[in-house]
Amino acid sequence: QKEVEQNSGPLSVPEGAIASLNCTYSDRGSQSFFWYRQYSGKSPELIMFIYSNGDKEDGRFTAQLNKASQYVSLLIRDSQPSDSATYLCAVSKGGSQGNLIFGKGTKLSVKP
Amino acid sequence: GAVVSQHPSRVICKSGTSVKIECRSLDFQATTMFWYRQFPKKSLMLMATSNEGSKATYEQGVEKDKFLINHASLTLSTLTVTSAHPEDSSFYICSARDGGRTNSPLHFGNGTRLTVT
Numbered sequence: 001q002k003e004v005e006q007n008s009g010p011l012s013v014p015e016g017a018i019a020s021l022n023c024t025y026s027d028r029g030s031q032s033f034f035w036y037r038q039y040s041g042k043s044p045e046l047i048m049f050i051y052s053n054g055d056k057e058d059g060r061f062t063a064q065l066n067k068a069s070q071y072v073s074l075l076i077r078d079s080q081p082s083d084s085a086t087y088l089c090a091v092s093k094g095g096s097q098g099n100l101i102f103g104k105g106t107k108l109s110v111k112p
Numbered sequence: 113g114a115v116v117s118q119h120p121s122r123v124i125c126k127s128g129t130s131v132k133i134e135c136r137s138l139d140f141q142a143t144t145m146f147w148y149r150q151f152p153k154k155s156l157m158l159m160a161t162s163n164e165g166s167k168a169t170y171e172q173g174v175e176k177d178k179f180l181i182n183h184a185s186l187t188l189s190t191l192t193v194t195s196a197h198p199e200d201s202s203f204y205i206c207s208a209r210d211g212g213r214t215n216s217p218l219h220f221g222n223g224t225r226l227t228v229t
Contacts (some may be wrong), residue, residue: 008153041223041225042222043205043221043223044205046217046218088156099161104153104155
């Protein structure tokens with residue numbers, strides 16, 4: 001089993017809809033969870049991080065964590081064409097972001 | 113906000129030559145920097161952790177003699193791909209964290225697209 005798994009997509013949603021991106025991880029000792037957005041040919045940029053079970057909201061983004069199910073998700077409300085990118089889930093055992101394990105990413109396409 | 117500058121952004125070299133990539137933290141001190149490699153449509157893979165003033169820590173399967181890392185100051189780490197071959201062609205990305213701030217996020221450089229012909 002891969003350490004961090006994501007559906008590669010592409011996930012296509014219409015503009016204004018909610019995009020739901022999912023990620024599962026295999027190491028129960030994982031403590032920190034991150035979502036990055038990566039545009040084609042560019043470096044990742046941090047969208048959100050979450051450490052505790054439950055939901056964390058920041059603007060149009062909501063991260064959800066369920067450690068019992070080893071599952072973390074990212075919801076994007078009111079999706080915009082500019083949200084079209086690859087979203088990377090990353091997991092760390094410690095509080096730092098140093099030793100991150102990345103998933104392969106889910107490609108999101110928001111259609112106008 | 114904190115910025116990590118990576119240079120060059122793109123390089124094409126001939127097989128057998130060496131290429132140096134620089135990673136600089138512009139407005140913060142980074143005792144630790146990280147080097148990743150990303151092949152097309154693949155995830156980021158951590159290659160090594162660069163520690164200022166000491167030897168880098170390499171991930172399993174990464175040849176330390178091929179990928180030389182030097183972290184001589186708190187704002188600069190370099191990755192040298194020695195005797196590059198076409199299979200080394202990839203997108204190399206560095207990242208750094210502000211060592212002076214608790215739980216500060218990782219900041220990524222813009223990446224270096226290496227093509228070995």
